[in-house]
Amino acid sequence: xxxxxxxxxxxxxxxxxxxxxxxxxxxxxxxxxxxxxxxxxxxxxxxxxxxxxxxxxxxxxxxxxxxxxxxxxxxxxxxxxxxxxxxxxxxxxxxxxxxxxxxxxx
Numbered sequence: 001x002x003x004x005x006x007x008x009x010x011x012x013x014x015x016x017x018x019x020x021x022x023x024x025x026x027x028x029x030x031x032x033x034x035x036x037x038x039x040x041x042x043x044x045x046x047x048x049x050x051x052x053x054x055x056x057x058x059x060x061x062x063x064x065x066x067x068x069x070x071x072x073x074x075x076x077x078x079x080x081x082x083x084x085x086x087x088x089x090x091x092x093x094x095x096x097x098x099x100x101x102x103x104x105x106x
Contacts, residue, residue, distance in 0.1 A: 034043045 034040045
């Protein structure tokens with residue numbers, strides 16, 4: 001095998017490896033187990049289940065694993081009372097500064 005043929009062989013190997021790696025970008029599309037090719041677009045789009053939300057949520061849970069995140073309720077403050085014992089007064093009545101009859105402009 002001459003040097004040019006070795007280079008071409010090496011280039012093909014690198015291209016194949018790059019193509020395989022690029023094919024794994026983005027993870028699984030959800031349509032790997034589809035038997036009927038006519039159903040593939042539906043499966044890739046989430047299968048009609050709330051625009052794929054359930055499938056995306058399932059994959060998110062699978063991909064994150066057990067992270068042991070804290071319970072957010074531990075950081076919550078004390079709940080507010082239903083009613084307060086405060087006494088409320090009437091609002092101030094301030095006359096508007098708007099001029100009702102503008103004789104200067106007529």
